[in-house]
Amino acid sequence: MSEENKNYLSTGDTVKSWLLTTDHKRIGILFLFSILLFFTIAAVAAALMRIELLTPQGDLVHADTYNKLFTIHGVLMVWFFLIPSIPSVLGNFVIPLMIGARDMAFPKLNLLSWYLFIIGGFFAFHAIILGGVDTGWTFYTPYSSAYSNSHVVEMALGIFIAGFGSILTGLNFIVTIQTMRAPGLTWFRLPLFIWSLFATSVILVLATPVLAITLALMSVERIWGIGIFNPKLGGDPVLFQHLFWFYSHPAVYIMILPGMGVVSEVITCFARKKIFGYYFVAFSSVAIAVVGFLVWGHHMFVSSQSIYAGMAFSILSFLVAIPSAIKVFNWTMTLYRGSISFEAPMIYVLSFIALFVIGGLTGLMLATLPVDVHVHGTYFVVAHFHYIMVGGMVTAFMGGLHYWWPKISGRMYPEKLGQLAAIIMFVGFNLTFFPQYILGYLGMPRRVHEYAPEFQIYNVLSTAGASILGVGYLLPLIYLLWSIFYGKRATANPWNATGLEWQTSSPPPKNNFHETPVVTEEPYNYPPLNEIGEITLASNEHK
């Protein structure tokens, strides 16, 4: 193969060429395999919990083991799968391609992010092997800092280190998007995926340090017995919750905004239409990021926060619904009179919209003070955030992975199997988590391994759904790996999509573009628009 025709995968296949790479595409792949590992561990923990909950009695695991299972599940899924999922895998891979750049602004820093992630993951993994942590992913004090007899500090250290990786990733994305755009690629010609990742990066940079200091304070309190959070030592346990949720609520938007970016890319491509209301979709990402910093108190409605603070946080939480709804309405309008085809990425995106609407509306219920007091600490909350994080983010991640898979691997995935897996996931997901809304509304508390017998039917349904969901996740794992070797070779632009990433070969050459592209038009300029352009409102948006 001549030097000219080599792609980023064939420019070296030694272990060293992967572990010391500064190529953003290869780093994206490194992240993909690392997060899959953590996803698998966390999914096994979830499976064990679902099996335990088949019967009202605690017959599979002890209460203590159950506590450790949901902590492992939460910690790994949040910090070692969801947060790096779309940003670090897909974002890393496509941001420079989308903006016509040859790499990130700081390629070495990008690799460092991955190493920090791996070192952090090692500590988390080690804490699990030593016997796990039983505090839940929220590490509430003073239980975590004084009473828990498990490996809290080591787990916190793992998250702390991985957090620095997140900060550096966010920083790298912002600088890259600011300075490395191709000639002609102005801010309002940027793909919406870039806008959403820009907003995500701002949160990564500004919120993650607060988590770092919170976990550090919790750890020094645990190690040296100094009084920050423990009331016995004069500290303030609610202070911990304020600090923790000041990070962790924006973190929820780290876990959903990138998904929304994927939806905007995929929906325009498979509806063959320009996005409806580009400016609104772009700025709603920014609005979600900004307002997201002001709503942390809705996690603390029942933790001695004043009722007036509760009301303020309740209203601010309602406000987040506005930009979120703007996005949903604009996506729906994009579908209107589009020529829609149902390839696998599109099925994922449509299920994203359905599940996000359910998760979002129940979020409004939870933001309502009296309703929250009723369902606080029940399965209703569990169902709500799984609809956002799994129904939303994981679905969008799968959609994005399938959408860019031809670009990443240079091969097509088997379309029929892809569609089947997407449908199985949608069905399995709803069967798993919809019964949990009912369970929560009826009053079943979360984080228990035994429950009253009248709840059994819904738990059985949920476990059955989880098995279907498991099959749904297993399928892509198998056929995507298969397609790397045996899939049909992908052309440069198999979806006939707009966007610079489709103008280079699949897989792209090491330096992305042989010639720096020049951008002369707005994004999502899909051909059908020209035919019906005058009819749809979308075409008038930019005029």
Add this chain to the structure above:
Amino acid sequence: MEIPYTIQARPDTGVYNAKLGIWLFLASEVMLFGGLFSSYVLLRVGAEPGMWPHGWLDVRLGTANTIILALSAITTLLAWAACKVGQFGKFKFFHACTLLCALAFLGIKSYEYHDKWIHYEIKLNDGTFADGHLVEKSEDFDLAKKTGTVTLHGRIVNDETLLYDLRSQKDIKLDEVTVKAADIKQMENYGPWHNTYLAIYFTMTGLHALHILGGSIVIGFLWGPGRKMWKTNPTQFTNRIEVSGLFWHFVDLVWIFLFPVLYLT
């Protein structure tokens, strides 16, 4: 592969990549210290009446450290300016000054830490409190076996709140106080575990001192082995001085907030 704007500024934004990067990093740092300052506020307003210390720290030492860091900010700036106009000799001088200021700051800070470390509050069985700096412990001093004596340079008070608000008391008389181990109910030094004020004081100044230390390592590297770059790529070297200088100014700025919050209130 050529990454654009690593050295030259992008014309429309006026900054090169590393400069934008360091500003974002500093924004992140602001949030890190912001978390600590918020904790300080909440712990302070949540403290029991009369139990938040006033006047525990030596304002003179704090002022000295403030002046030292302010000087170091000036010398960092002069070092960068010297690079900018190509006067490498001046750069070396001013950068050495910055480094010396950093070490002086850390020296004074360690002295202050040590001063707290040997400061003891002793609850006595009769309900009074002995408080002061450790002079000596007798050879057979053992708290558990209740043998021996401990001598402090300090005083004995009846009301614990007198130990907390030092600023409202005039002419505190300090003397040698010797206490028998058998009379001691509880003895604790002024470490971070002593109360929430010291907890947040040590974490805030400790984290700040770590930043000073980190900054010193970077400055030391650029002054020492890193200066070779001046010969090969003076523009990039000047950029490095600017970026590390921005970090250094941030660290100084944090102290400008720490000083009034911890020493003057």
